[in-house]
Amino acid sequence: MADTTDIREDDPFIRAGEYALGALEGDELGEARRLLLADQGFAEAVEWWEYRLGSMSEAAGRFMPSPSVWPGVLARIDAEDASRDSVPVSFEPRRQSPWNIAALVAGAGMAVAGLVFFIATPRTVTLPQQPPAATTPGPQLIAQLDDEDSARKLAGVIDVESNRLALSITGLEADTGKTPELWVIPAGGAPVSLGAIPQSGSFDRELSRAEADLLVAGSTLAVTFEDDTGQRHESPTMPILLAGPLDQV
Amino acid sequence: MTDRQTQLIDALTGTAAGNRGSLQTVYEMTSAKVFGTILRIVRRREVAEDVLQDVYVKVWRRAGRFDPSKGSPITWLCTIARNSALNDVRRNGRQQELAEEEFPDVADTKILAADDWLCAEQDSAALADCLEELRADHRRTIKLAFFEGLSHSELAERVNVPLGTLKSWIRRGLAGLKGCLGG
Structure with missing residues (x-):
């Protein structure tokens, strides 16, 4: 005792x-x-x-x-x-988000003007080059994920018709043996890995049919650090580094 | 890890990502247990339901801070619930609408069926074993403090011992647990 x-x-x-x-x-x-x-x-x-x-x-x-x-x-x-x-209305300057989408859509019946990111900080993060939208581009999904405390940012664009995912990434430097991994979380569902992504820079790849089915408006994109095994993981390791909803443009 | 534990971690992950459907899953899987934790402390159903709402709003805001390497998600949830209930009692006092007899006997920590247990089984078993090694009065006062959220002076009154004695029991009990659990 x-x-x-x-x-x-x-x-x-x-x-x-x-x-x-x-x-x-x-x-x-x-x-x-x-x-x-x-x-x-x-x-x-x-x-x-x-x-x-x-x-x-x-x-x-x-x-x-x-x-x-x-x-x-x-x-x-x-x-x-x-x-x-x-x-409330204030004469004090409000802190601007360093990661705002300033302009998204030109209007009904018009072509998507493209995504313009207003970066308040000196560091500018540009979106990956989009396929030329000459006339009437198909619908796109976008997500903007950022964490002001850590300066981690990710902008994602999914071109629904061409089934392509394009990312612009900042500040996801991982410890040795770790890698950032992208997840999609369907509404009410469990997270599904979209695989490892670069720690910074641009990234563009084709989506599988199964991935495209999950990447719909209302789903959530998230990023975690995972063991760099070269394989997709079954479930994410907390904490979630970045997360944000997919919105249709 | 059981399927239910994995399901709860997945739902908490979805909640951290801002998915309301995931929060609903967390609520459906845990609210009865979280409500039990709160109700034991505040002892009034209406107040306990207000605290319960507050807990799941906090879960919505803080789910990204949950770290599974530190403990199971139900432990994390119940810790938020205990702290919220304790804060309410400290602010507003305790109203004894529900009597002790209405709650299960906490002396038996295995009152739930194994498949209903959301906490990591080895963690709860380790704590139960370590509690059993304590002196009976130390064990009883620590459990009363934990489940009913009683302060030192409230505990001293409940078990009818001087305040100094009660504090000594709690501290010796905690020291025993620290040694046993490897703190």
């Missing part, structure tokens, strides 16, 4: 366990919260305890929530998204 007799009152690992349990209160809770923000070692210890203790969570039992909870989740997500989109 374990009973550790010598426990330092200020042992931060044990204090992290008390915090993860939720037992701390008053000044002790305040100090632990301060440490959580200021001390990475303490934050990692809290995470360690949360995962270890959390493995008994399922013993709490199953209780069915009301049917109204799920629609409520969607409504709250929609409300939050709407509040993010409705930015």
Whole structure:
């Protein structure tokens, strides 16, 4: 029967366990919260305890929530998204996304004008050359994926008629033995690998019929780092580096 | 890894990529368990459902941060749920609408059928074994803190011991778990 007799009152690992349990209160809770923000070692210890203790969570039992909870989740997500989109008028300069599509479509009945990427930062990422669209090009799907924190970016264009995928990639440098891998996630489905992609630059290839069937408006493109085995992987390794929806132009 | 565990990781991956259908799959697979975690702490169904909504909005926003190398997805979800429920209790107090008898006995961590268990089985078995090695009063207070979200002073009142004694039990119990689990 374990009973550790010598426990330092200020042992931060044990204090992290008390915090993860939720037992701390008053000044002790305040100090632990301060440490959580200021001390990475303490934050990692809290995470360690949360995962270890959390493995008994399922013993709490199953209780069915009301049917109204799920629609409520969607409504709250929609409300939050709407509040993010409705930015109040301000004279302060808003930070421009370094990865905005500035112009996409010329209008109904007109040819697709092409994709123009407005890059606010000095570094310009250009799309791969598109096949000439002399008269009436077929529909295209686009996705723009970026992460401002890491400066990783990927722009994807799928030409539906010619079954071609074109990518422009920035900042996906992987550790030795790893490679960026592209995924398509059908609405409500599991991720399917589209194979390894370059760490930067342009990339263009033909799509198989099965791939083209998955690459439809509403699906999601995502990128992860995977072991560079030369093979497509069955499921992605978290974390997701980039993700974004495919939209029809 | 079981098919259900793989399915849940896939759904969480889709959620991280912004796929609402995947979030619905995560919800359908886990909401009853996550609700159990919350309900034990806040003890009032209406409040617990508000917290449950909040948890899945957080899952929608944070799914990309889930790292399967650190633990199973249900553990990650229930940790978000526990922390959300604890924050609610700290802000608004606890209302005992539901009695202890309405919940399964947490002394038995194997109350679910194996095919219903979403957590990595070896992780939960390791913790269960290590908990069994603790003194009974240490084990009991750690479980009470975990499942009911009770603070030191609430625990001391519940088990009717001085606060200093209670804190010592918790700390010694955690030290035992740390040694046993290799922390």
